[in-house]
Amino acid sequence: QIQLVQSGPELKKPGESLKISCKASGYTFTDYAMQWVKQAPGKGLQYMGWINTQTGKPTYADDFKERFVFSLETSASTAYLQINNLKNEDTATYFCARARNWAPFDYWGQGVMVTVSS
Amino acid sequence: DIQMTQSPPSLSASLGDKVTITCQASQNINKYIAWYQQKPGKAPGLLIHYTSTLVSGIPSRFSGSGSGRDYSFSISNVESEDIASYYCLQYDNSPRTFGGGTKLELK
Numbered sequence: 113q114i115q116l117v118q119s120g121p122e123l124k125k126p127g128e129s130l131k132i133s134c135k136a137s138g139y140t141f142t143d144y145a146m147q148w149v150k151q152a153p154g155k156g157l158q159y160m161g162w163i164n165t166q167t168g169k170p171t172y173a174d175d176f177k178e179r180f181v182f183s184l185e186t187s188a189s190t191a192y193l194q195i196n197n198l199k200n201e202d203t204a205t206y207f208c209a210r211a212r213n214w215a216p217f218d219y220w221g222q223g224v225m226v227t228v229s230s
Numbered sequence: 231d232i233q234m235t236q237s238p239p240s241l242s243a244s245l246g247d248k249v250t251i252t253c254q255a256s257q258n259i260n261k262y263i264a265w266y267q268q269k270p271g272k273a274p275g276l277l278i279h280y281t282s283t284l285v286s287g288i289p290s291r292f293s294g295s296g297s298g299r300d301y302s303f304s305i306s307n308v309e310s311e312d313i314a315s316y317y318c319l320q321y322d323n324s325p326r327t328f329g330g331g332t333k334l335e336l337k
Contacts, residue, residue, distance in 0.1 A: 147326070156331040157266075157274065157317055173325040174231070207273055216264035216321050218285075220273035 114138035134208030236329025253318035262322035
């Protein structure tokens with residue numbers, strides 16, 4: 113069955129970096145782009161951007177053009193989200209989700225809770 | 231970027247009620263809107279796509295309609311398992327954008 117399995121929760125200090133993984137299974141990884149979504153505690157869903165799994169080209173939403181990096185390890189059917197120079201406001205749950213062009217996000221990872229605190 | 235204005239932010243309903251949530255896009259999104267349900271601590275789940283197409287296995291008490299800039303999502307005969315937050319997503323343009331969400335509570 114189709115699954116997106118994300119890495120575990122993270123506790124980091126301001127200024128540190130982290131890398132979250134999203135491992136896909138049950139489908140051909142390169143048939144779907146990988147999307148990233150942020151959800152701050154008690155808040156709504158915020159679209160971060162996506163990465164083309166065929167070319168590796170990332171596209172970032174305006175609020176995520178600095179400090180955020182999407183990458184791939186295609187041989188392992190895995191997408192990564194790296195956040196550099198962590199800030200308190202990065203405290204959130206981060207979801208990966210797959211989607212094709214002009215298609216909604218149909219399968220989601222379980223989310224990774226990231227806490228940034230000194 | 232397309233803005234999605236979702237209302238109301240919260241909704242209180244009794245079991246068996248019909249509830250409706252709306253999303254207005256800042257421009258025509260050509261029916262490329264999806265609706266998601268999210269329960270606490272869980273990932274969102276896709277209910278409806280392309281305005282009104284129900285995902286397989288989703289009960290028929292969920293429905294969607296609309297065109298152009300204006301879209302709505304309804305639950306008829308609210309059941310206890312429907313208590314959750316709901317979000318719209320436009321996927322006509324990049325970047326995709328979500329509505330602000332609607333929290334459905336029991337009256």
